[in-house]
Every structure is written in C-alpha cells, then in structure tokens.
Amino acid sequence: xxxxxxxxxxxxxxxxxxxxxxxxxxxxxxxxxxxxxxxxxxxxxxxxxxxxxxxxxxxxxxxxxxxxxxxxxxxxxxxxxxxxxxxxxxxxxxxxxxxxxxxxxxxxxxxxxxxxxxxxxxxxxxxxxxxxxxxxxxxxxxxxxxxxxxxxxxxxxxxxxxxxxxxxxxxxxxxxxxxxxxxxxxxxxxxxxxxxxxxxxxxxxxxxxxxxxxxxxxxxxxxxxxxxxxxxxxxxxxxxxxxxxxxxxxxxxxxxxxxxxxxxxxxxxxxxxxxxxxxxxxxxxxxxxxxxxxxxxxxxxxxxxxxxxxxxxxxxxxxxxxxxxxxxxxxxxxxxxxxxxxxxxxxxxxxxxxxxxxxxxxxxxxxxxxxxxxxxxxxxxxxxxxxxxxxxxxxxxxxxxxxxxxxxxxxxxxxxxxxxxxxxxxxxxxxxxxxxxxxxxxxxxxxxxxxxxxxxxxxxxxxxxxxxxxxxxxxxxxxxxxxxxxxxxxxxxxxxxxxxxxxxxxxxxxxxxxxxxxxxxxxxxxxxx
Amino acid sequence: xxxxxxxxxxxxxxxxxxxxxxxxxxxxxxxxxxxxxxxxxxxxxxxxxxxxxxxxxxxxxxxxxxxxxxxxxxxxxxxxxxxxxxxxxxxxxxxxxxxxxxxxxxxxxxxxxxxxxxxxxxxxxxxxxxxxxxxxxxxxxxxxxxxxxxxxxxxxxxxxxxxxxxxxxxxxxxxxxxxxxxxxxxxxxxxxxxxxxxxxxxxxxxxxxxxxxxxxxxxxxxxxxxxxxxxxxxxxxxxxxxxxxxxxxxxxxxxxxxxxxxxxxxxxxxxxxxxxxxxxxxxxxxxxxxxxxxxxxxxxxxxxxx
Numbered sequence: 001x002x003x004x005x006x007x008x009x010x011x012x013x014x015x016x017x018x019x020x021x022x023x024x025x026x027x028x029x030x031x032x033x034x035x036x037x038x039x040x041x042x043x044x045x046x047x048x049x050x051x052x053x054x055x056x057x058x059x060x061x062x063x064x065x066x067x068x069x070x071x072x073x074x075x076x077x078x079x080x081x082x083x084x085x086x087x088x089x090x091x092x093x094x095x096x097x098x099x100x101x102x103x104x105x106x107x108x109x110x111x112x113x114x115x116x117x118x119x120x121x122x123x124x125x126x127x128x129x130x131x132x133x134x135x136x137x138x139x140x141x142x143x144x145x146x147x148x149x150x151x152x153x154x155x156x157x158x159x160x161x162x163x164x165x166x167x168x169x170x171x172x173x174x175x176x177x178x179x180x181x182x183x184x185x186x187x188x189x190x191x192x193x194x195x196x197x198x199x200x201x202x203x204x205x206x207x208x209x210x211x212x213x214x215x216x217x218x219x220x221x222x223x224x225x226x227x228x229x230x231x232x233x234x235x236x237x238x239x240x241x242x243x244x245x246x247x248x249x250x251x252x253x254x255x256x257x258x259x260x261x262x263x264x265x266x267x268x269x270x271x272x273x274x275x276x277x278x279x280x281x282x283x284x285x286x287x288x289x290x291x292x293x294x295x296x297x298x299x300x301x302x303x304x305x306x307x308x309x310x311x312x313x314x315x316x317x318x319x320x321x322x323x324x325x326x327x328x329x330x331x332x333x334x335x336x337x338x339x340x341x342x343x344x345x346x347x348x349x350x351x352x353x354x355x356x357x358x359x360x361x362x363x364x365x366x367x368x369x370x371x372x373x374x375x376x377x378x379x380x381x382x383x384x385x386x387x388x389x390x391x392x393x394x395x396x397x398x399x400x401x402x403x404x405x406x407x408x409x410x411x412x413x414x415x416x417x418x419x420x421x422x423x424x425x426x427x428x429x430x431x432x433x434x435x436x437x438x439x440x441x442x443x444x445x446x447x448x449x450x451x452x453x454x455x456x457x458x459x460x461x462x463x464x465x466x467x468x469x470x471x472x473x474x475x476x477x478x479x480x481x482x483x484x485x486x487x488x489x490x491x492x493x494x495x496x497x498x499x500x501x502x503x504x505x506x507x508x509x510x511x512x513x514x515x516x517x518x519x520x521x522x523x524x525x526x527x528x529x
Numbered sequence: 530x531x532x533x534x535x536x537x538x539x540x541x542x543x544x545x546x547x548x549x550x551x552x553x554x555x556x557x558x559x560x561x562x563x564x565x566x567x568x569x570x571x572x573x574x575x576x577x578x579x580x581x582x583x584x585x586x587x588x589x590x591x592x593x594x595x596x597x598x599x600x601x602x603x604x605x606x607x608x609x610x611x612x613x614x615x616x617x618x619x620x621x622x623x624x625x626x627x628x629x630x631x632x633x634x635x636x637x638x639x640x641x642x643x644x645x646x647x648x649x650x651x652x653x654x655x656x657x658x659x660x661x662x663x664x665x666x667x668x669x670x671x672x673x674x675x676x677x678x679x680x681x682x683x684x685x686x687x688x689x690x691x692x693x694x695x696x697x698x699x700x701x702x703x704x705x706x707x708x709x710x711x712x713x714x715x716x717x718x719x720x721x722x723x724x725x726x727x728x729x730x731x732x733x734x735x736x737x738x739x740x741x742x743x744x745x746x747x748x749x750x751x752x753x754x755x756x757x758x759x760x761x762x763x764x765x766x767x768x769x770x771x772x773x774x775x776x777x778x779x780x781x782x783x784x785x786x787x788x789x790x791x792x793x794x795x796x797x798x799x800x801x802x803x804x805x806x807x808x809x810x811x812x813x814x815x816x817x818x819x820x821x822x823x824x825x826x827x828x829x830x831x832x833x834x835x
Binding site: 383 | 582601602614615616620624625626632634652653654656669672682
C-alpha cells in the first residue's frame with residue numbers, strides 16, 4: 001500500500017482539530033512582531049533617534065545575550081528584527097513542536113491513531129499530515145509577518161527575509177519534533193526532548209552572541225539571526241534550516257517505517273513485581289510521576305546556568321571603547337553595574353522559564369484526572385486535598401529547587417570564568433530565589449483554573465504566555481505601567497545589585513496563597529472526571 | 530443495618546443533559562447485586578456518586594451507613610473499586626500499581642495477592658502501557674480482590690477479559706460472596722449477572738425500571754412454552770408470539786394466564802412439554818425495545834462523551 005495514502009484526509013482533520021490553536025499561535029506571533037514595529041515607529045521616528053537608541057543598547061550587553069546583536073539600527077525593520085528575532089524563532093519552534101507531537105505521538109498514545117491506522121491510511125500518512133499542518137502554520141506566519149511589516153512601510157525584501165527566518169526555525173523544529181515523536185514513547189517525552197533541543201539552541205546562540213561567534217552557528221535560532229533581515233538579507237542562510245528540516249524529516253520517515261505502532265525506539269524493560277515499601281502514599285506516587293521531569297529540568301538549568309555564568313566575562317569585554325557607549329555604561333554603574341544588569345535579566349528569564357515547569361506540574365493534576373488515573377486513587381482512603389498536595393509539592397518546592405540550581409550554577413559558571421566563585425554564588429542564589437513568589441503566583445493561577453474552571457485549565461498556559469509577552473515586549477511597547485504590573489515578574493526585585501524590598505514578594509506570595517486556596521476549595525467541592 | 534447501599538431518587542445533571550433521573554437502588558449486605566443497563570444509562574454515573582467523585586444534584590445516597598460525599602475517605606477504607614476503563618501509570622509496573630492502590634486503601638493480603646496473580650495469569654513486572662485492556666483490568670481486579678474490603682464496587686469489570694479469565698472472575702466473586710462480602714456488579718454481560726447475582730436492578734435512561742431477585746423478575750414476565758399435543762391445537766387466548774406447526778405449539782404466556790393455558794393444552798392431551806422461564810436477556814430486551822424508548826434518546830454516558 002502507498003505509505004502516504006490518506007494524507008489529505010488526515011491533513012484536513014489536523015487543520016480541523018487545530019482550527020483555534022493554529023490561527024491563535026500565528027496571530028499572536030505575527031501581532032507581536034507588528035506591534036513591536038509600530039511602537040518602534042512611534043518611539044523612534046527619525047534615523048538619528050534610532051541610532052541613539054542603538055548606542056544605548058550596545059552598552060547594555062545583557063540585552064545582546066538575550067536578543068542578539070543589532071545588525072541594522074537605521075531602520076524600524078532592523079530594530080524589530082533584532083527585538084523579535086530570537087523570541088519569534090523560539091515561539092515558532094515551540095508552536096511547531098507542540099503541533100507535530102499533538103498530531104503524531106499524542107494521537108498514538110491515546111489510541112486514536114490505531115483507529116485511523118486501521119483505515120486506508122499509509123504508514124507515513126499521519127506524520128506527513130502533521131508536517132503539512134506545521135508547514136501551513138509556518139508559511140502563514142511568514143506571509144503574515146512579511147505582508148504586515150511591508151504594510152507598515154518597511155522594505156519588502158527585509159520583511160520577507162524576516163518572515164522566512166522565523167518560519168525556517170519553525171520548520172526545523174517541526175522536523176525535530178517529528179524525530180523525537182518516533183524516539184520517545186510518550187507525547188510528554190517527545191515534547192520534552194524537542195523542548196530540550198530548543199533550549200539548547202537558545203543557549204548556544206546566546207553564547208554565540210556574547211562570546212565566540214561560531215557557537216551561534218550551531219543553533220537554528222542563531223541561523224534566524226544570521227539571515228540579518230533588513231541589514232544584509234542573507235538569503236543563503238535560509239538554506240541551513242531548509243536542509244536541516246529535510247534531514248530531520250528523512251530521519252523521521254526512516255524511523256516511522258522501522259517501529260511498531262504505539263512503541264518508541266527505546267525498548268520496554270520489565271520492572272519490579274512489587275511496589276517498594278515506600279510506595280504507599282499519594283505523595284510517594286506523585287514523586288514517582290514527577291521526579292524524572294524535575295531531574296531533566298534541573299540538568300537543563302545546571303547547563304544553562306554554567307553557560308550564562310561563563311559568558312559573563314565576554315559581556316564586560318563586548319563593550320569596547322566607544323566613547324558614547326562608555327558614557328552610558330558609567331550611568332549604568334560601571335562594569336559591576338553592567339554585570340549586575342546582565343545577571344538581573346538572566347535571573348528574571350530563569351524565573352519565567354521555571355514558571356513553565358510550574359504550570360505543567362500543576363496541570364499534571366488535571367491530566368491525571370482526565371486520563372482516569374485519579375479515579376482509582378480517589379476511590380481509596382486518599383482525600384482530594386492529600387492527592388492534590390502530593391502533586392503540588394512539585395510546583396511549590398520543585399520550582400525552588402530549579403531556581404536554586406540555576407542560581408548556583410550561574411555562580412559556578414561566573415566563578416570559573418572570572419574567579420570568586422563563593423562570592424558569585426552568594427550573590428546569584430538569592431537573586432534566583434527571589435523569583436520564586438512570581439513563579440508561585442503563575443502556578444497558583446493554573447491551580448485556581450484546575451479547581452474552579454477545570455474545562456479551562458489550559459488557560460493556565462495563556463496566563464503564563466501573557467506574563468512572558470509582557471516581560472519581553474512590555475518595555476519596548478511602552479505599555480502603561482498598570483499593564484506591566486499585571487505580570488508578577490514585573491514585581492520581582494532587580495537582583496543582584498538592585499535594592500531589595502520584601503514587600504512586593506510578600507504580596508505576590510499572599511496572592512498566590514489566596515489563589516491556591518481558592519483552587520483547592522474548588523477542587524474539594526467539584527465533580528471529578 | 531442490613532443494607533450496604535441505599536439510593537433514592539438520585540438526580541445528576543451534566544450541563545443540560547440529565548444523566549440520572551430519580552434512580553433508586555438498594556443493595557443488601559452480603560449479596561451480589563447486578564446493576565444492569567445499556568451503555569449510557571447512568572451506571573457509571575451512579576457508581577461515581579457512590580464513590581464521592583461526583584456530587585448528586587438531588588435524591589439521597591447512603592453507602593455503608595455513611596454519606597458517600599462527606600465521609601468519602603472513611604468509607605473508601607471499607608470498599609474496593611474497579612473502574613470500567615482502567616488506565617495505569619506509564620512508569621509504574623502492574624505489581625507496583627496493585628501494591629500502591631492496596632496500601633492507599635489500608636493494606637492488602639500478600640498471600641491472596643500472589644494467589645490472584647497466579648489465577649489471573651498476570652505478569653506484574655510489565656510497565657503500565659505494555660498491558661492490554663484485559664490485563665489492565667486484571668491489575669485493578671487483583672488490587673481490589675486482594676484487599677479485605679467489605680464492599681466491592683465493580684464497574685463492568687470483565688469487559689476486556691477472555692472467556693477463561695471471565696471464568697476465574699466468576700469463581701472469585703462466588704468466593705467473595707461466600708465470605709460474606711457485598712458486591713455491586715455493573716455489567717451488561719447477562720450470563721455473568723445471571724450466574725453471579727442474587728438480586729438485580731435494571732436501569733434505563735437514569736431510572737430504575739425493575740429490581741428484585743431473578744425469580745421475582747421472571748415472575749413478572751412471560752414463560753416460553755413449547756408443546757407437542759395429542760390432537761389439533763386449541764384456541765389459546767392471552768398468549769404472545771403464537772406459532773403452530775401441525776400439532777406443535779410454541780408461544781409465550783403471561784404469568785397470570787399460565788394456569789389457564791396449561792389447562793387448555795392438557796384438555797387436548799400433551800405428548801411433550803418444555804417450559805422455560807424467560808432469560809435475563811429476554812427481560813432486558815423487553816425493557817429496552819419498548820416503543821417510545823429509542824436508544825438515541827438515552828442520555829450519553831459522560832465518561833464516553835468527554
């Protein structure tokens with residue numbers, strides 16, 4: 001039988017199932033790009049004002065590690081590509097990963113693909129349909145970005161190059177997810193694996209931008225930057241993600257033909273015939289379910305911390321001896337101030353990423369409920385609150401562990417590069433932990449949804465996305481302060497270096513506790529299942 | 530108190546659909562009670578309310594002299610539950626899941642666990658996702674049967690078992706009954722219910738339509754008669770589905786006309802006579818094939834629609 005038979009039907013099914021998610025992703029991504037361009041246009045309407053702005057950011061090297069270098073400060077398009085390039089490429093990658101896994105491994109895991117596969121459907125059809133859906137999303141994104149940026153008066157070539165750079169990264173991660181969906185046995189693991197690769201790509205490009213440039217070329221997100229839209233429009237760089245996507249898709253095709261439906265590549269090994277004596281409480285079960293994920297995240301934060309700490313020396317060196325820049329640096333508080341600003345930005349970023357972990361850990365509660373696994377547990381002598389408490393240990397304490405790992409390893413990295421390890425750790429550990437109340441508040445929003453409006457639990461991701469967008473784009477869009485204040489991450493202290501006042505943290509914690517209590521009260525009262 | 534479960538006028542709505550519409554159910558202590566109904570008639574919803582997972586919108590439910598919602602944890606120590614659709618944790622083996630569920634309930638009998646694993650031919654070292662539907666069900670069954678709960682709540686526990694295992698299940702339930710445990714067995718496998726249950730409740734569209742012992746239920750309905758007569762068949766009144774082939778008569782007779790019909794037949798002379806009480810299947814079908822109750826009007830099973 002033709003291995004692609006049934007692809008058109010499955011493709012339409014994928015589009016039908018994603019009729020809300022796909023347009024929403026594309027819209028939010030394109031809208032962030034366009035609103036960034038519009039706000040740059042109103043804020044820096046002359047070339048001179050743009051060049052002055054560029055000098056300011058050249059001095060603030062922490063921005064460079066986050067956003068990459070500014071290749072074309074003279075145009076609005078150049079500023080937009082700088083500000084949105086990395087962020088847009090990461091989000092396009094995330095969108096594509098989630099989309100491909102949702103239509104491949106997740107379908108297989110839930111047994112729906114078995115039903116479909118029994119029809120006149122070729123072995124490679126589901127994967128092909130998922131990749132076509134991802135291609136549709138990325139092409140839409142590229143077209144929308146190109147058209148809208150051109151409509152705001154930017155060069156058409158630059159706009160198209162920028163749109164394609166984002167879509168290229170998106171497609172590469174669609175291919176990557178196609179491979180991880182074959183290798184991993186569960187959707188969670190497939191997303192986790194692809195997410196880890198996306199995180200690695202982000203770290204590599206940060207190293208490339210702040211230190212040795214060649215490292216950045218190892219990263220697909222780095223490629224999106226290297227297209228240099230509006231500055232040079234290096235079209236040939238787009239061949240890299242195209243070739244990478246082709247390779248990944250070929251690998252996924254080869255793998256899908258070699259494995260059984262429902263199986264991963266990693267073989268199933270038998271486990272213990274009896275439960276260990278400790279496996280006797282709801283909390284022990286939660287530990288079994290969460291520990292692998294937590295360890296994976298901790299390893300990721302340890303590696304990222306070492307890298308971001310290690311490149312801090314380059315941050316100081318990058319400044320150079322431009323007189324105008326030196327002036328700005330003096331105002332930022334000299335070299336120490338520069339380092340503090342860099343680490344402050346980094347710990348804030350770590351906080352937001354730990355919030356990702358916290359939200360998924362909270363939503364695990366709902367996943368257990370929907371899958372029916374909560375039911376037999378709650379039919380034993382385990383109260384709902386005890387059951388929830390076991391899982392909530394992880395967003396509560398697991399998040400603290402991750403932030404501590406991030407802080408300590410960033411300190412170790414800085415110590416390795418510049419000496420003074422003890423001092424660095426002592427400054428960075430509390431700085432990282434100061435993000436905890438904001439993480440808790442984000443998790444508490446998700447918990448409140450699970451308890452009070454379970455059908456809308458996934459809106460917890462929406463809340464987190466809003467906080468991330470506010471953090472990333474809020475300052476550049478010059479949004480009113482009250483809008484920025486909606487994000488808990490606006491209220492965390494600027495550490496190290498900044499002034500520390502406990503009041504906002506206490507408020508965040510109190511609000512998180514109140515939301516969590518409301519969520520638990522809802523969970524206690526409502527129907528399960 | 531001699532009843533284990535008393536449910537009266539139970540009502541449950543899911544949004545605008547009414548899943549339970551005044552359901553009644555009484556299960557005496559020490560009996561195996563069959564809970565019958567087609568897909569989506571409200572069996573699982575009733576069980577979830579009895580387990581305190583769902584909150585009833587109306588009516589009362591008492592379980593082991595407690596309130597299933599308020600006293601959930603205390604009551605759960607005394608009961609064991611097997612869901613109809615068992616999902617296991619991917620990274621826990623079957624053995625681990627059995628031990629976990631048993632311990633969460635307050636402990637399980639090691640010797641009985643080993644014996645049940647053997648009888649059900651279950652490999653406890655596989656991880657949750659490697660089990661087939663039937664084997665997942667066995668995991669839940671072993672966990673429930675190895676506990677010393679007074680009440681077993683089983684929601685279509687054999688829907689994935691093969692006939693051999695179904696047989697093992699039946700003997701296990703018979704043993705449980707002999708030990709004096711109460712069993713609420715929801716099922717639509719009628720032979721299973723016929724073989725195991727002392728009393729039966731039949732529900733349709735969220736309401737109890739029939740309840741009692743099988744004998745009582747049969748009494749309310751028709752007996753099949755197949756007779757070969759000595760002469761030409763007489764005029765029979767008050768019978769159903771009458772077929773006459775020469776001297777042979779087949780028909781169904783309402784319980785209150787039985788005497789009259791037999792008299793008419795013996796007046797002609799009976800050479801051979803087979804009379805058969807209605808099977809549960811016939812009872813069941815009689816309730817569901819009534820005009821005015823097309824299947825698509827029944828409330829969907831929330832577990833299926835979600």
